[in-house]
Amino acid sequence: MSAMKAAVKETAGVHLFGIRHLSPAGAIHLRHFLNEIKPELVLVEGPADATPLIGHITRSGVTPPVAILAYTDQLPIRTLVFPLASYSPEYEAFRWAASNGAEARFIDLPSNIAISMHLGKREAVEEGIKQEAQQHWSNVNERYEKVAELAGEPDYDSYWERYFEHSSASDTYRSAIAAFSEQMRLLNEEEERSSTPLEAASNDIREAYMRSRIAEAIAGGVPADRIVVIAGAYHVSALTTAIAPMSDEEAAALPRRDTKLTLMPYSNYKLSNHSGYGAGNHAPAYFDLAWQCLQADDPGKLAPLYLSKIAGYMRESGTYRSAASVIEGVRLAEALTSLRGGRLPVWRDLRDAAIVCLGHGELSVVSEALVKTDIGTSIGALPEGVSQTPIQDDLNRNLKLLKLDKYKSAVAADLELDLRENRRVKSEEAAFIDLRRSFFLQRLELLGISFVRKKTIRQDGATWAEHWVLQWSPEAEIQIVEATLKGETVELAAAFAIKEALEQSPDLRTAAKLVKQAWECGLPSSMEDARRMLQQLAVDAGAIEQVAGALRELSALIQFGDVRKADTSVLIPLLKQLFLRGTLLLVDSAACNDEAAAAIAAAMIDMHAISQQHYDDVDDERWLKQLELLAYRDDRNAKLSGLAFALLLERNLIKADRLAAEVSRRLSPGTDADTGAGWFEGMSLRNRYVLLSRRQLWEQLDLYIHSLDETQFRRSLVYLRRAFSGFEARDRSMVAELLGELWDVGALEGGDALSQPLSEEEQQTLTELDEFDFGDI
């Protein structure tokens, strides 16, 4: 206990309150502490230059979560985000100050220095994360997990919640968190200095700066015991007078980058994604509930509230769960807590209870309701009159950079782009300006911003020309602001949009389209993500038409990838895999009726084309093998078997005697007439010259027709007429000539005779045939 008391340091009488960012218990205990001390001045860890924004944050109409956003106003844009949830202790401090007439100030390094230092650190990291540093971070993590383990908790978050969030006495909370952080810091500090010197130095600088701000406040005339300092618990032990504050000269020597500050609405989803930022990350909506219960001074209400919310969401989506199940859930969570000697269930207990009692043991049943209850869809809101969002700035800067600013008008204007290199200009930048414009416009279009509209134009195989229509409107402006939530720049937002689309588990064709969109937008890493998704989908693809569709897109990308200066060769393995998948699907898919056969025939023709265009890459041999298998199978759709045969014939892979044998087998009197003729119809779907140049084929056909009796002939006539109806007049006359030769009446004479228009009698017979009911067709 004495160690705990000692840990709450006094700095010349200033009150220190260590917090964990995003902690409801921290916020409520801080409120009690402030009510007790009633300070004149509240100093909060956060960028000092953002102090003027505090007034905005506490204005009515502000709905958390919101964030203070600092961004450099020069390329490349770098940002620092300082999010605040309703249950952030910092936010509570501002609210308290505003309603009690106290002044609130930020005391951490101003954003221009913070960003610059952050960049310095990052560059050092980018040079190669040293093994030592990584080791250090994992050691630190291990130590925290070790604490949890010693307390018998499954993870540190549960430990924190059980031992700190559930602490009900403000004094104990304040001294316990200070003692805990000081001890942890002592454990980690030495290693930090040797392994990650930059990190340690940046902490030193920040703390020295904070000390100087505190000293300045005291010098400014506020009595020290009327000041409360609120900082991350980690820093509290360093905010003593025992260490010298930063001098003005030292502060002036720090590196700087010009920055702007703005407020932006934040979302629970983003809070839950934000890494390395205090408690309550994974479940902001849950901690929001906890905060409501704490404010109502009824922490025991959280368990039933949380579980009935989940049950409520489940009922909404049609899965009925009774109140009895909720009661059982609360009891189970309490039993789980009692196993550890806890007072109240923690999030983990409640979640597990929800899975067992509401999900009947299965996470998948409750997962949607859990996500809604844990994270939720709520986003923050800011009233009008707050500064511009970074994406608006980014858009304006891009327009200027790409010499497009004159298009920002209410009158629609056309813009034609030629993506190829312009060889008449000197700089590379100018040579590819149209390409860069295209990337930019494609991204805006992807984001659904009505400022740009693409006109489709016909091109023969080339992909270098684009035609855009640009028109500015207030709606477009709003859409851009909305895109802020997707990312801070147009580029990031577009990448996020693709990521979102990918997460909605698209089908094979959509995924292939996304690969193409990422390529059009010049987002190589998104393209890689889309490619990976496509690969995953490829495994399960069961429809050959889908596979062929995706293959078509991929094939085009691989061939024309360099128009947009993108390396599309990474798609080749995928092409291979998809092609293999399609190949393996072929024989099974071909067991279908005539209606479905049309689509599969188109897919086969596409795949066959790809097998030749990408001969080096795909497994052509296997494809041919499967074609061969299909060609000789009798239990598949005859038309498709015929097509497979034609494709093989075209590749000259069928020897003359094999051809004769197969044709006579297919067209033998034993086979029923419609199958035989259907097969021939499939054959004729392909290049007819191949057929016309093979004399045996016609000999066999001739023999076949001779062998048919009257009824059989009438039947097969229906199919054969259909097959030949696709032949052009020129082809038909060639067939006629061939037959003339066969019958030894001379090619010309035979051709003439066959090309005679039908007599009325013959016509009559055919019409009857068309109307004749064979009984089973």
Added chain:
Amino acid sequence: MDQKQSTLRLPAEKLYAHELEALRASDKGERPEGWQLSPRAVLTFIIGGEAGGTAITPKYIGNRRIVEIAIATLLTDRALLLIGEPGTAKSWLSENLTAAIHGDSSKVIQGTAGTSEEQIRYSWNYAMLLANGPSNEAIVKSPIYRAMETGGIARFEEISRCASEVQDALISILSEKTITVPELGSEVPANRGFSIIATANTRDRGVNDMSAALKRRFNIVVLPAPADLDTEIDIVRKRVSEIAANYRLGEALPTEAAVHKVVTIFRELRAGMTLDGKEKIKQPSGAISTAEAISLLVNSMALASSFGGGSVSDEDLAAGLLGAVVKDDGKDDAVWKEYLENVMKKRGSEWRGLYNACRELSS
């Protein structure tokens, strides 16, 4: 000791009698009514640890939380239903929990298509019934009946294999916590500590689906496949060496690399994804459980010792793998071939031998 050595399989409370004794001696926690040990001691018994100087072997490796939830369920006097794929240690966990909490894991009903309601409630000794009419002596008590009398835990194995109307006999037992014997005009109330641990197989789903009313009376805990590669390797190695010792297979145990390969293949096929998460793969139709990996390795050892060169070779593994993966001919065969070509082939030289062996067998 003699009995211990010659009996093929001892119940958990006998097999681990010294561990339970040590836990009881050092147990300081509060024991719920009807329990032999405190909840924490039960947890230690299942997940392993140490009690008063005696090492407690882990009985269920890998997922402590599941065990906690199971114990907490029994604490709230709810019945517990363990479900999972075949080979996820459902019965093993149920037996050990019962042994630790109640000290007697023998009150078991084995659910089959032929299980009748009498086996769940009670039946009669007909000779006595005919001679003396209904009396307490003439009742043949079911395991559940006995557990209610003593305040203990009854086990119900493979509950979903019983007909639904038979399952529903449990509803009144679980909600009223009594069995009525109308012939005697009496009622048997359950003593404190009474509960039921049932197990069911997810592969049986749809055979005799449990009614919603019955489901609601159970807390359902799904036993997952082991969470990560290392855990699964640990489990497999532990069990393989135990079984090998039992059957006195004199062979050298499979090498670490062999276990690693088998577990990797099993995990990937089960998850439908390569371990690095970069590539999706097709899943075979059958269950690919840890228990199956264990028996595969044991079989390979037997193969190697009886017909092979003495140590487990790639060929021995390949034979087992093919049998484990390809259960439903046509489909699974394609899955296995795709896996061989798309994943295993690209794995480099260490996998080459196994790949070749598998390929030879499956083509």
